[in-house]
Amino acid sequence: MVALVGLGGSATAQDAMQSLPRPETTDPVALGLMQGFPPPQDKLVTLANTTKFPNGSWAFHHLRELGPTANVWRGPQPSSVLPSEPHDLDDIKFADDKGQSITIAAWQKATYTDGLLVLHNGRIVYEKLYAGMTAEQPHAIWSMTKSVTGLLATMSIYDGTLDPNAKIAQYLPELATSAWGDATLQQTLDMTTGLNYREDYTDPKSDLFPYLMATGLIPAPAGYGGPRSVPDFLKTVTKQGEHDVGFQYKSVDTEVVGWVLQRVTGKSFAELVSEKIWRGIGAEQDAFVWVDPRGAQVASIGLNATLRDLGRFGEMLRNDGKVGSRQVVAKAVIDEVRKGGDRDKFKAAGQDVRAGYSYHNQWWIPHDANDSFEAKGLNSQHIHINPAAGLVIVKLSSHPLGNTLFTHVLDRNAFAAIAKAIQ
Amino acid sequence: MVALVGLGGSATAQDAMQSLPRPETTDPVALGLMQGFPPPQDKLVTLANTTKFPNGSWAFHHLRELGPTANVWRGPQPSSVLPSEPHDLDDIKFADDKGQSITIAAWQKATYTDGLLVLHNGRIVYEKLYAGMTAEQPHAIWSMTKSVTGLLATMSIYDGTLDPNAKIAQYLPELATSAWGDATLQQTLDMTTGLNYREDYTDPKSDLFPYLMATGLIPAPAGYGGPRSVPDFLKTVTKQGEHDVGFQYKSVDTEVVGWVLQRVTGKSFAELVSEKIWRGIGAEQDAFVWVDPRGAQVASIGLNATLRDLGRFGEMLRNDGKVGSRQVVAKAVIDEVRKGGDRDKFKAAGQDVRAGYSYHNQWWIPHDANDSFEAKGLNSQHIHINPAAGLVIVKLSSHPLGNTLFTHVLDRNAFAAIAKAIQ
Numbered sequence: 001m002v003a004l005v006g007l008g009g010s011a012t013a014q015d016a017m018q019s020l021p022r023p024e025t026t027d028p029v030a031l032g033l034m035q036g037f038p039p040p041q042d043k044l045v046t047l048a049n050t051t052k053f054p055n056g057s058w059a060f061h062h063l064r065e066l067g068p069t070a071n072v073w074r075g076p077q078p079s080s081v082l083p084s085e086p087h088d089l090d091d092i093k094f095a096d097d098k099g100q101s102i103t104i105a106a107w108q109k110a111t112y113t114d115g116l117l118v119l120h121n122g123r124i125v126y127e128k129l130y131a132g133m134t135a136e137q138p139h140a141i142w143s144m145t146k147s148v149t150g151l152l153a154t155m156s157i158y159d160g161t162l163d164p165n166a167k168i169a170q171y172l173p174e175l176a177t178s179a180w181g182d183a184t185l186q187q188t189l190d191m192t193t194g195l196n197y198r199e200d201y202t203d204p205k206s207d208l209f210p211y212l213m214a215t216g217l218i219p220a221p222a223g224y225g226g227p228r229s230v231p232d233f234l235k236t237v238t239k240q241g242e243h244d245v246g247f248q249y250k251s252v253d254t255e256v257v258g259w260v261l262q263r264v265t266g267k268s269f270a271e272l273v274s275e276k277i278w279r280g281i282g283a284e285q286d287a288f289v290w291v292d293p294r295g296a297q298v299a300s301i302g303l304n305a306t307l308r309d310l311g312r313f314g315e316m317l318r319n320d321g322k323v324g325s326r327q328v329v330a331k332a333v334i335d336e337v338r339k340g341g342d343r344d345k346f347k348a349a350g351q352d353v354r355a356g357y358s359y360h361n362q363w364w365i366p367h368d369a370n371d372s373f374e375a376k377g378l379n380s381q382h383i384h385i386n387p388a389a390g391l392v393i394v395k396l397s398s399h400p401l402g403n404t405l406f407t408h409v410l411d412r413n414a415f416a417a418i419a420k421a422i423q
Numbered sequence: 424m425v426a427l428v429g430l431g432g433s434a435t436a437q438d439a440m441q442s443l444p445r446p447e448t449t450d451p452v453a454l455g456l457m458q459g460f461p462p463p464q465d466k467l468v469t470l471a472n473t474t475k476f477p478n479g480s481w482a483f484h485h486l487r488e489l490g491p492t493a494n495v496w497r498g499p500q501p502s503s504v505l506p507s508e509p510h511d512l513d514d515i516k517f518a519d520d521k522g523q524s525i526t527i528a529a530w531q532k533a534t535y536t537d538g539l540l541v542l543h544n545g546r547i548v549y550e551k552l553y554a555g556m557t558a559e560q561p562h563a564i565w566s567m568t569k570s571v572t573g574l575l576a577t578m579s580i581y582d583g584t585l586d587p588n589a590k591i592a593q594y595l596p597e598l599a600t601s602a603w604g605d606a607t608l609q610q611t612l613d614m615t616t617g618l619n620y621r622e623d624y625t626d627p628k629s630d631l632f633p634y635l636m637a638t639g640l641i642p643a644p645a646g647y648g649g650p651r652s653v654p655d656f657l658k659t660v661t662k663q664g665e666h667d668v669g670f671q672y673k674s675v676d677t678e679v680v681g682w683v684l685q686r687v688t689g690k691s692f693a694e695l696v697s698e699k700i701w702r703g704i705g706a707e708q709d710a711f712v713w714v715d716p717r718g719a720q721v722a723s724i725g726l727n728a729t730l731r732d733l734g735r736f737g738e739m740l741r742n743d744g745k746v747g748s749r750q751v752v753a754k755a756v757i758d759e760v761r762k763g764g765d766r767d768k769f770k771a772a773g774q775d776v777r778a779g780y781s782y783h784n785q786w787w788i789p790h791d792a793n794d795s796f797e798a799k800g801l802n803s804q805h806i807h808i809n810p811a812a813g814l815v816i817v818k819l820s821s822h823p824l825g826n827t828l829f830t831h832v833l834d835r836n837a838f839a840a841i842a843k844a845i846q
Contacts, residue, residue: 037685038654038719046716065491065714073559076707078501136496231461262460284499286709291488293469296461 080282094417142377150362246348258299280328340365503705565800573785669771681722703751
């Protein structure tokens, strides 16, 4: 599961894609991955080989079958209704990142899409599932988990439970001597902490891998002596440079936020997501979160949810926190997220393809003409919310490359083409 | 997780209970088991220590947080309504197995009850949850899984998909040289196969333990070279004696039935339970099944479900397969289960406390005046269906002893007292 997290890197689409299998050859059902009782040895997907492409095309919508998870209860209420008003978007043409014409169907294929949902003013205008995925199956959303955690933290700041200017050590004395000892909650939420920690999935020596071993998502090698739980890993992260200087994308910041939330509320991450979001949006299915070997819930990359429930989540956000007449999240909370962060500090990450962006409270803010805001996860997971167009797009994928920053312009162009087509 | 399965043994209630902690001291929340973020080291429950009493009182309703599982989808339909007509049964007195007076409340406590549900003619007359369990939490049902698997197999026999007289090797060539090579499906369903396999949780050398290691429910010791999946384990079981001579309780027989079902239908156990039962009964929550390290679903002891959904399951069976006007399971299928098996062959197991019983298609048949029938699981899991009284009782527990055959008379007396009280 090497290709899980990390959003650095500068490979171009052309470089990255040249050596990849063609998407049409990677359908897990056609390939026989985990098919049959029992599956043949060479078609077996386990945590030890989810990195071996195309195993993710099965694993990312069967993650629960590979390890411990906690349920995010949808609650007792009926699911909220998403009316349907189908549009055929497949043949819509738009210019890709190289200026070549491509269709929405071809873009989905090229980016290894497992599911695409388009909501326009709350109506389903387009919904496709691929790779054997069904509508009720939760799919790994990887780092889009961060945006859920960030929203929960913003809600807790809004209701006074958390103080954005408090030092992390005030909430978590265990981290007093770690990098977060003198970092504020807001710096941690905005990933402007100065940490001796780098996340690069292309570098086997990256700090990412011991973090992933601590989550249990990748097995530790024999005799491994490193931390076997996320809280234990966080304690080992030391400070480097100063806080509040520049944005660097670091999953461990989110784990700290998740830990703070759980410590202060006395509720698990899964309980918080259920109580404060999933029940409120009228989710159709339970979601779930990955659990580490010591029972800690992985608040940075652990959530799995269905395509439609992620659509409901996006639609609630687009609608200033309302689902019908029910105010699920205060408008002020969403306004806080959407105002964005410091665009100058964002530049420190060197994500030139995201020029003009900021990262605030675990959300990507493009500061564009549509006031759009975005959640992103590795292997091409997207929630794109475009309030000006009344648009919510959810894309779940099993891209063979973890870091799909190189498709950023292509994806943005596709989202814009969809916005134009449905007006 | 030593105390998982096995129904042999002859310890008396008095012997067995003398050395046990008092039930009122074992509430997992009061004890702080898995409480806090992260839980303290000495309060940590993992697969390696679920046998250490009272860890089961947390683990048995959080099993999903300890390892891989597959979801049993409840389906898209609304849950079936269970009307409520509360009766206070707590103070009902009855005679225990030693002739001493005991109340329903005291019986629940003495048998480490996590949840008790009583349905009378489809109405909830009593429902209690303990040990921090909530109504939406699935609880391990251990060997009651067998009765679900047996029902599915009986349905497949009824619709002609399976032939009870076919040899197992006809469906599973992999087992041709194993004990089941010349055993019929019916012998396997009735556990009258002759196997070199004994299930005794009090004997560390029992074949039970390598079986449990194959399921992944208990961790294998360092350097363990035995089978790491249920199908691989089944291949190692050899014949001993003759088939069709006597009943012996053996979880591996059920695993063979589950494997046959999946092989023949091309659907996983979780899919079969969902499609053929869970959707039909109008379950309120998804259930789930434990998955072994190679992705096989554990059809003998792996199911986990909520108290109420097990009540719906029992009520459907009591009602000759109907839920309202919907025929979920053919009456003939339930009649086949209820007719029972060979009472003479049953005697071979030496379960004197169950004199007069038979075991047929994975159900316990008392052949009593009420035509009752029962599912049973270790650590005191019960579904008791008494058609004469219009009664369904579901009891979920975390009894410190796996084998609770020594409370059989006590439990039967409690069921009879409840039947009398609600008439």
